[in-house]
Amino acid sequence: MGEKTSIVLTGVGGQGVITAANILGKATINAKKHVYVSEIHGMAQRGGSVSCTVRIGNVFGSLVANGSADAILSTEPIEALRYIKYANKKTKIITDINLMIPFTVSVGMETYPxxxxxxxxxxxxxxxxxxxxxxxxxNAGAIITKNIVLLGALAASDVLPFKSEVLLQTILDNVPPKFKEINKKAFDGGVKAIMKH
Amino acid sequence: MEIIESRPEKTILLLGNEAITRGALEAGVDVATTYPGTPSSEIADTFSIIAKYLKKKGDKPSFYFEYSTNEKVALEFAAAASFAGLRSLTCMKHVGLNVASDVFMTYLYVGCKGGHVIISADDPSCHSSQNEQDNRYFGLFGNAPTLEPTTPQEAKEMTRISFEISEELKLPILLRTTTRLNHARGPVKLLNPRKPKGKGYFEKDPMLVPVPSVARAKHPVLLKAIKQAEKISDESPFNEIIDSNKPTTTGIVTSGVSFNYVREAIDDLNINVKILKIGMTHPLPRKLCEKLIKSCKKIIIVEELEPILENQFKAIAYDNRSDVEIYGKSTGHFSRLYEYTPDIVTGVLSKIFDVKNPFSKHIEPKLKLPSRPPALCPGCPHRATYFAAKKASPKGTVYPTDIGCYTLGKAPPLEMADLLLCMGSNAGMACGLAVATDQKIISFMGDSTFFHSGIPPIIDAVHHNHDVVITVLDNRTTAMTGHQPHPGTEYDGMGRPAKSIKVEDVVKGLGVEDVKVTDPNNIKKTTEIFKQALDFKGPSVVVSKSPCILLENRAKRKAGSTIPVYVIDQEKCKQCKLCISGFGCPAFYFADDDSIHIDEQQCNGCGNCVQICAFEAISVKKGGE
Structure with missing residues (x-):
């Protein structure tokens, strides 16, 4: 056996969760480590609850077992709690504090706690x-970089088995030139937010 | 573009579906066809993206690719290319193979010439599907050699080698995948692509026309080929006993993504077993299976869904007079339902081996969390159509629906989906209900679904004069699966200009007398049109035409124009709640003080809420996006 790192990324369809998982996977390859990523496509992307997983190191599959996530990265608070089964006492849960109200709540069928x-x-x-x-x-210049902020936070939280520069460089390599500065600011903002903790 | 421009031997991260496309390119595929469907879509989309990228660069793609009208046409098209000696690929979701099964079953009798790989993307747990059928049965049913990859790397290699197996056996190959392979990314080592043939030549042969005498002669040929395939299976690098020399009399047999969970579980549980990993699952590698059976007292079969390996293993054990114990679904250890997870597999194996499961028990959130099912997007024109149709309908009206985004109209408050079976089923069921009941019927299908299989039931309605209203939600794309083109769009899957077929022209040509075209964003007029259609005795077709808001907004952003955002004037709002409890746009929400607001992050700027608000409380927010 050897080291394994398991990361769960959750949120709402359309918030860039899949993109973040994909970038994290690419960065891992760039760091010359083994990786599997699982994604959810199709129906769930229409505003539904979305979860992706990234597994790094001595792993054979992309899915994470209960209680074995090293980090849960969420673009929305209840979406972090929805996937709490993956957490253990040492798991780092990094979540955005901003709510995304599901339509089941908007129409008054259910309540947001x-x-x-x-x-x-x-x-x-x-x-x-x-x-x-x-x-x-x-503040970085585009709300769609929320996923990049979270990746910055993940990089600063000592979970990844490779240098955060590799992740930042992978992000910059995967965005058009005119968005590089915004994405760098978003990433650095995420790093700083964790440092403050 | 990494997938085609990386140097051979390089390792890149690919989605399982992209890896399949790459495998086909490395095998020198000439023709690829599909009808889009999750979880298969990105196989075809990758061909499409490559073709468009090369076109933009002024290069010619090495293959022909098309989004065909439906899976049956896709398979017929690619089979013909194979008869002409070209390498072909056809991909679809599992239920797509039901549509193509008429071709599939006889194609195996006739046999192919150029290698042909048929990909069925199954969806255990029904992530994006109406059932979770196990298409390995199609391999057994039609006698198609069947392979099942476990990782993206293996998916690429299996695709590439399947073309060779296909040509050797003169049979199309079924590559059966599942969602967790299609939508898993992993490292893939690239090989040099083979040069495609370009053009083939059709050699006439009377054996290609399966009249009864030919079919009778062809059936034994098929059985002989499948016997020959057993040899290939026995020698295949995709079938192997891992740790075959381990001093243990317990074996695990597994295939597909289940292998990954088994492989990690034996480390996590520290158990002593050998694994027979089966990549070619039809025909089974009989010699390898017998070798395992003879060396074991206990065999555990780990496979998702149906007990296909399990039943065959029991048969082989019987033939060998073996009294090996076989654990699996029939012993109640594993389920025939849903996809497996590391927890399920580790949990069952820990029980069988009587060792501690290292993974914690499933913790559930204590707080009750609101569900977050997918919904029609804010600004979706289908919402406006549904709102209008509902307003026009008398009580008791039945709304048969179809496969696509509009199944999301099932959710409250619209509740505009009462009955669904499969692609195109809305209109056929509308006809049946019109005869079986005295209720009013308004059915719904999308434009891509109309071309796919929605036309024959309309013919039925016209010929028998059924009193139904059939609605085509014409949003100019195949939205749910990722905005693929279809026969109604002005371009094709290779980015070339294509003849756009108008739904209303087809419907008129079928003999429908009452055809109405409406823009659903005019809710009042659309409501009126549905009322007229309901009053008409006989079949009416309403074509509700407005582009998918996601595509429209993408085009607007590209053109540099702003997308308006709407706000509610709290002084004018009388809290009638129609915008929320009648229209149900997900951008609306109640604040803590119960006042109603529009979430700027979610609003797509369609402005239809302005039309439904009786108090003129909604308007465009000044100052742009």
Whole structure:
């Protein structure tokens, strides 16, 4: 056996979760390590709950077993809690604090729980890092870079078995030239948000 | 473009589906066809992206690719290319093979010439499907040699080598994948692509016309070829006993992605077994299977869905007078339902081997979380059509629906999907309901679905004068599977200009007298049109035409124009809640004080809410996007 790193990325379809998982996979290849990524395509992309996994090192498949995630990266608070089965006490949960209200709540069929209670429950299971990824992305110049903010936060949280420069460089290699600066700012914003914790 | 421009021997990260495309390119594929369907879509989309990329660069792609009208046409097209000696590939989702099964079953009798790989992307757990059928049965049913990859790397190699096996056996090959392979990314080592033939030549041969005498002569040929395939299976590098010399009398037999879970579980549980990993699952490598059976007292079969390996293993054990114990689905250890996970496989193996499962028990959130099912996007023109049709309908109206984004109209508050079976089923069921009941019927299908299989039931409606309203939600694309073109679009899968076929022209040509075209974004007029269609005695077709908002907004952004955002004037809003509890646009939400707002992050700027608000409380936000 050898070292394994398992990362779960969750959020809402359309928030860049799949893109973030793909970039993380590419960065791992660039760091000359073995990797499998699982993605969800199709129906769930229409505003549904989305989860992707990235597994690095001595792994044979892309799916993560219960309680064995090293990090859970979420673009939305309840989506982090929805996938709490992957967490253990040492898991780092990094989540954006901004809510995305599901239509089941908008139409009054269901209720969105008190977000502080969501954070408390996350904290009771794992190490919680809350960041205002939306605000950081806005300041960087584009709200669609929220996923990049979260990748920056992941890079700063000591989970990845390779240098964060490799991840940043992979991001920059995969965006058009005119968006490089925005993405770099978003990534650095994510790094700083974790440093403050 | 990494997938075609990386040097051979380089390792790149590819999606399982992209790896299949790359494998076909390395085998020198000439013709690739499909009808899009999750989880298969990116195989074909990758051909499409490559063709368009090369066209832009002024290069000619080395292959011909098309999004065919449906899976049956796709398979017929590629089979013909194979008869002309070219290497062909056809990909589809599992239920697509039902559509193409008429071709498939007889194609195996006739046999192919150029290598032909047929990919069936199965969807255990129904992530994006109406059932979770196990298409390995099609391999057994039609006697098609069947391969099942476990990783993207293996998917690429199996695709490449399947062309060779196909040519050796003169049979098309079924490459059966599952969602967790199609949508898994992994490292793939590239090889040098073979040069395609370009053009073939059709040699006439009376044995290519399976009249009864030919079919009777061809059936034994097929059985002989499958016997020959057994030899290939026995020698295949994709079939192997791992740790065959381990001093153990327990074996695990597994295929597809289940192998990955087994492989990690034996490390995590520290158990002593040998594994028979089967990549070519039809015909089974009989000698290898017998070798395992003879060396084991206990065999555990790990395969998702149907007990296909399990039943065959029991038969082989019987033939060998073996009393080996076989654990699997029939012993209640594994389920025939849904996809497997590392937890399921590790859990079952820990019980069988009586060792501790290292993974924690499933923790459930204590707080009750609201569900987040997929929904029609904010700004989706289908929402406007549904709202109008519902307004026009008397109580008790039945809404048969079809496969595509519009199944999402099932959700409250619209609840505009009452019955669904398969592609094109809306209109056939509309006709049946019109005869079986006195209820009013309005059915719905998309434009791509109309061309795929929606036309024959309309002919039925015209010929028998069934009193139905059939709606074609014409958003100018195949939206749900990733915006692929179809016969109604002005370009094809290779990015070339194509003849656009208008839905209304086809319908008129079928003899429908009451054909109406409407822009659903005019809700009042569309409601009126549905009322008229309901009043018409006999079949009516409403073509509700407006492009997918995602494509429209993408085009607007590209052109540099801004997408408006709408806001609610809180002084004018009377809290009637029609925008939320009637229209159901996901961009609307209640604030803590129960006032209603529009989420700027979600609003796609269609403005249809302005039309439904009786108090003129909604308007464009000043100052742009």
């Amino acid at each position: 008190d977000v502080e209670k969501v954070f408390n429950e996350l904290k009771s299971h794992a190490e919680l890092y809350k960041i205002d990824a939306l605000e950081i992305a806005k």
